[in-house]
Amino acid sequence: MTSAILIAHGSPADPEPQERAMQALAARVRLWLPGWQIRGTTLALPGALEAATKALPDALIYPFFMAEGFFTRRQLPKRLAAAGMKSPHQLPAFGHDPELPALLARTARAAAQTHGLPEAQTTLLLAAHGSQVSRASATITEQMAEALRQATRFHVVTGYVEEDPLLHHAAQILGPALCLPFFATRAGHVAQDVPQALAEANFPGPLLPAIGEHPQVAPLIAAALTRATTHVFSGPSFSV
Structure with a gap:
């Protein structure tokens, strides 16, 4: 099996930019997997998922989501079945990739080096989505935060857009600091809610791009797809 579909949630209010972003991500992943057919799409753009599954009916499914929750376990399988995919091989969500903690670190x-911030004296704020109805986002975020505490000398804290500790409270930090968004894509939360919360809190440090925008995400996804084709599955690991 040498085809894959990368699927993100997308933005229902403005679906086109995220659809283009996923297509661009698929193109970068293809550079690491010569000979593969890879498409990127979202759940938000009407007809886009159906077009991708029609073009690649036997593809591996890679959920470009930060947590294994409602969308990856219920909504995505339901949409895939409705599109005609029978028993698709769906990989774990991006946020659960065993190599992600090392990339975060x-x-x-x-x-920190770019901004002249001493690691041992710097607070690393991991900004995430959170939820009022599910613990999935907070659970994986807190696991990543603990992995970073074990692997680095940063003082690591977490803050959420939709649950406590809310981001604008968590961001009230004195001294050197960085904010790293634990998000897959640059949609409304990363583009608007996170900067607004940091501004409200007078956050003293730089806001980094969402981890899903990192250039090393493409080879990380390519490695996950390769492991899937060779049936080498090692459950989520948080060693760095």
């Missing part, structure tokens, strides 16, 4: 360290 490298990203934070590089940013």
